[in-house]
Amino acid sequence: MNTVYIALGTNIEPREDHLKEALRLLMAHSEITIEKVSSIYETAPVGYTDQADFLNMVVHVHTSDSPVELLDKCQEIEQQLGRKRGVRFGPRTIDLDILLYNHENSKTERLIIPHPRMHQRAFVLIPLYEIAPTILIQALGKNVKELVRELPETDIKDVRIWMQSGSVEE
Ligand SMILES: Nc1ncnc2c1ncn2[C@@H]1O[C@H](COP(=O)(O)OP(=O)(O)OP(=O)(O)O)[C@@H](O)[C@H]1O
Numbered sequence: 001m002n003t004v005y006i007a008l009g010t011n012i013e014p015r016e017d018h019l020k021e022a023l024r025l026l027m028a029h030s031e032i033t034i035e036k037v038s039s040i041y042e043t044a045p046v047g048y049t050d051q052a053d054f055l056n057m058v059v060h061v062h063t064s065d066s067p068v069e070l071l072d073k074c075q076e077i078e079q080q081l082g083r084k085r086g087v088r089f090g091p092r093t094i095d096l097d098i099l100l101y102n103h104e105n106s107k108t109e110r111l112i113i114p115h116p117r118m119h120q121r122a123f124v125l126i127p128l129y130e131i132a133p134t135i136l137i138q139a140l141g142k143n144v145k146e147l148v149r150e151l152p153e154t155d156i157k158d159v160r161i162w163m164q165s166g167s168v169e170e
């Protein structure tokens with residue numbers, strides 16, 4: 001079994017429904033089990049800022065899928081939830097990013113693991129810190145707690161708990 005962390009994000013209403021539907025579709029695959037979910041956070045948009053606030057969360061899954069098999073499933077879920085590709089970093093019904101896959105480092109045309117921008121993103125690191133504070137990102141030689149400490153104060157303020165983890169349907 002492989003240990004994987006996946007980040008989810010949405011900024012098109014109904015945002016909470018999109019997160020819940022994505023979790024349901026992940027769990028519908030017999031190769032995937034959800035071990036832990038973070039709280040849901042409301043976050044100011046990063047990158048392209050002229051868009052609505054996001055809901056973000058991170059889930060810990062166990063899977064027998066290879067990284068690319070899992071990416072296929074994540075992209076299928078994005079399609080099922082009607083994601084249309086438009087502006088880079090722009091609005092989306094759902095985005096699923098594979099953050100970590102065991103302690104692998106790999107780079108192919110379709111998939112980079114660890115996710116290349118995760119260490120700069122408060123909307124990823126703060127939910128990840130909630131469920132896996134001590135996990136090591138080998139490529140960076142740092143754990144999640146250390147990466148959170150390096151985030152600018154202003155980025156941290158842009159990430160607020162929106163729904164506590166215990167209230168997310170599991
Ligand atoms: N770790 C990863 N998880 C998900 N997709 C990845 C990963 N590494 C590379 N990709 C590739 O990135 C491509 C673009 O993904 P996407 O459109 O979701 O980007 P984005 O959400 O706009 O930006 P970001 O990747 O910064 O969140 C995907 O088609 C996928 O092949």
Ligand SMILES: Nc1nc2c(c(=O)[nH]1)N=C(CO)CN2
Nearest residue numbers: 009043044045046054089123
């Ligand atoms: N707050 C927030 N900002 C973003 C997000 C996201 O999920 N949350 N996703 C992006 C594209 O990957 C770009 N900007």
